[in-house]
Amino acid sequence: MSKSEKQSGDWSNLSNLWQEAPEPDMAELVKKIKTKTFRMKAIFIFEVLVGIAAIILCLFAVFFKEEAISMVIGSVGVALSLLAIYFTWWVRKDIWEANSSSQNDQLKLLIKRSKAGVKYATFNLWGCLIGVAFVGLVFFLDFKGEINANAEKQGFLIFFLIGFAIYLIGVLVGSVIYLNKNKSEGVVYRKLLSDLNEEEKENEDPLT
């Protein structure tokens, strides 16, 4: 028996063995796909709705409050909320596209995703800082001079600040984890892309 016939026989045995792996539960898989699609859309819609709610609140400050500063803060709030909605769409626009056909393009898409992830996390971190400054300014202007005199407002302020601090810590910790994850994935994908392309060059027939 020649070496290639022997290899062919051995390989055929391995191939048969490989095919014996148990089949997965397809009905469950289809159900999970539907759930995942729904979840992705729901998160996107939720983020847009939060942005719209923020715009409505800010518009209320612009049109129904009498102080000039409310108009300025409201306008800034509208601009920031619009920016956040745009960002929510922008960061996803490439991720929702259908898979490209070549593995190089697929890896490039992944690198793009990890970059988008880094941008998203950075945006969140800066958003937190701006949010802290913005909320601080609003409270300073709104409560100025009457914080000690008004017990009701004082209670509301403490309640709000505790909630805001919890939210802020959550976003900060989540963003840092997400940032690091995407950074390390980006490094791995770039290396993979470079390795696969190196391999392709090495195996190219010099006569072709």
Add this chain to the structure above:
Amino acid sequence: MGKGSLNKIEDVLTAYGGMLSRIAAAYERDPEVQKDLLQDMAFAIWKALPSFEDRSSLKTFVARIAQNKAITHVSGEVRRPKSMALDVEMPSQNTSPEDEVGRKLKLDQLQVAVRELPLPLRQVATLALEGFEARDIAEVLGISANNAAVRLNRAKDALIKEFKT
């Protein structure tokens, strides 16, 4: 993406679910994470189905997306520890429990050997074990036929050698 593509994905998964599951097993050792990877593959196929044209076979199209998706998994694989208990449970109808367990252990051994291959060889080995020829493998991976043939020979040698030792 309409209801039509959702119905079609059910047919695709019925026809090629086994292949997807085996490709997932070639990239992930943890059965629970394998399920997640399989889900990601199925999701990616569902997203890409509307773009399927009859230039290649549906099997090639599905395998290409599965392979591409499997690459996304590599970064997670790097971070996780390598220890994994073997699952020796397997229903039997025709052969003795000893034979079944023996086959299952061999299959686990083969999956481990495939996972141990360097990525470029693992890609071709997985497809060749699914019955793809070098030309089809080249098409799936978007590489030259020559490169696919070279990789395939190396992968076969490595796996056969591993199984003899």
